Amino acid sequence: MSILVNKDTKVIVQGFTGKEGTFHSQQCMAYGTQIVGGVTPNKGGMTHLGKPVFNTVEEAVKATGATVSLIFVPPAFVADAVMEAADAGIQLAVIITEGAPVKDMMEAKHYAVKKGMKTIGPNCPGIITAEECKIGIMPGHIFKKGNVGLISKSGTLTYEAANQVVKEGLGITTAVGIGGDPIIGLSYKELLPMFEADPETEAIVMIGEIGGDLEIQAAKLIKEKISKPVIAFIAGQTAPKGKRMGHAGAIVSGSKGTAQEKMEALAEAGVYVVKSPADIGATVAKALRERG
């Protein structure tokens, strides 16, 4: 089992024939992901990487039965691509694109919600169900199969965490990189209950960072609804106020959104809060020994 995606998931790629789209589609296919086609306007009818190219998402969905779209469209056009996917009945859009304007993503997200389409990202590494299906840009081989779910705002920190979990002799069910932009799709509050319901997942790692209050919302939810052990690390404990730390959303505004505040709320909710990013793997092992 896993959450959201597995070996049977049919995926199309928007921005399929571009440089990024091509490279990462190849990597996903090599991992075993069922990429069934792609969309690039005005290139419909072509074959790319042995798969059909369509002009519109609607045609692609009709012809292939895809339910997930992986999006590599450039930032100025990405919101349009997301809304096209929602309009065509795609169930989950995974948005890799970095640098999308906030206003555009706000509009796209509202439309996606209205159409019942889930989104992941933007500005994220994507989603991977270990040894089954990779829909994103992460190095697949790091994610060995196991019983730990992973939710993270940061790309390389996701790999770091997964690697530490694997070095403890454990592994991953599904890992979701949710991105660090101000407006994102699925976040902790939607994903934690999915991992709670997944029989294979026995512990959940959540990696947060400064800015916004998604981690605080997560703490409330964990307290009420999550029985599996949750291990959390919040990046940016030493970040200065008012400075944007790489991610558009990673900023402490006034006294709000600090790592301290988030770590306290999570600890209060019974989460194993890890101070050092080097202790994530060991703490997962400890949590599973104590509560697994």
Place this chain on the structure above:
Amino acid sequence: MNIHEYQAKEIFRKYGVPTPRGGVAFSAKEARKVAQELGGDLWVVKAQIHAGGRGKAGGVKLARSLDEVEKIAGEMLGMTLVTHQTGPEGKVVKKVYIEEGADIKEEYYLGMVLDRALEMPVMMASTEGGMEIEEVAEKTPEKIIKVAIDPTIGFKPFHARKLAFGLGLSKEEQREFIKFASALYRVYVENDAELIEINPLIKTGDGKFLALDAKMGFDDNALYRHPDIAEMRDLDEEEPTEIEAKKYGLSYIKLDGNVGCMVNGAGLAMATMDIIKLEGGEPANFLDVGGGANPDTVAKGFEIILSDPNVKSIFVNIFGGIVRCDRIANGILQATEKVEVNVPVIVRLDGTNAEEAGEILRKANIKNIIPASDLKDGAQKAVKAAKGEL
């Protein structure tokens, strides 16, 4: 990106958001000229820096004659203004804004910002004009009235009425306020603003509303479609090293410590700062070299980190994914040939082909380059090296 008050007011006027008349000046003589053109017998001289709290710090002063305008502007230009938002080092005033005096009857606060939890912009108003809004939010949250604006319907009269009733405005005043707030919403949405603050918004003796101050910030990702706003960027207000880093696609923020860090990925870069602190050191910077981490970006990274004389050691922490560690190791070696690195460099490479990478670094046998086995080992070594104990 943030802009100055005088620039924000230019944008306001374009959209019909009323402000007092005024003009910017770069010298005392020019300030006098601006005041003369404005006319009247009362002017306000305001330091133009990207920070709030100017009034208390002596950056906003009244002048009752042209001589006084010239004198105050002369004193203000070149002075270092220290406010609660500038940090202890303060900011040098390089321009002043000369504005006509206003007839202030009431002071309010009006602002707009994205509410990340609601995923909508909110407009906020308060009767506590002139106060630090954060302080108001903390001590008397009931004095802040908020309306969330669904972007699919936009700003409607009912939104404005809700704010107007909250502020206790009379029927005549409401009409003026609705016009004001609707125009402000357009400023926010049409320019991809990330923040607007008017503190204070004033009501004049004849019942008009004026933006006495104006603060605006913009979504950097949307600047490509607002070339006029992008042009308002004031490089004097930014750290020169941060500007230089950006040119090479690096994200750099200078901090006060002595352990330099070079990392791929923003989250891991923050986590690296955190672990340095936990191991008893102080990070000198945040630096995300991005996914590529090739010889050029790494060389530039070294150059930027070493431009800070406080740096006593550098912790290179790279998690190789799609980009293999052996290639990154070679990149680091090439970078050290391009840039003279005279402090210990602790290198931790993990992920794809990490073992080969370690072998490459050991074989190269460069005195300054010290391989680390994992994140903790690397942080410990970097902290020790900065203290001269390695």
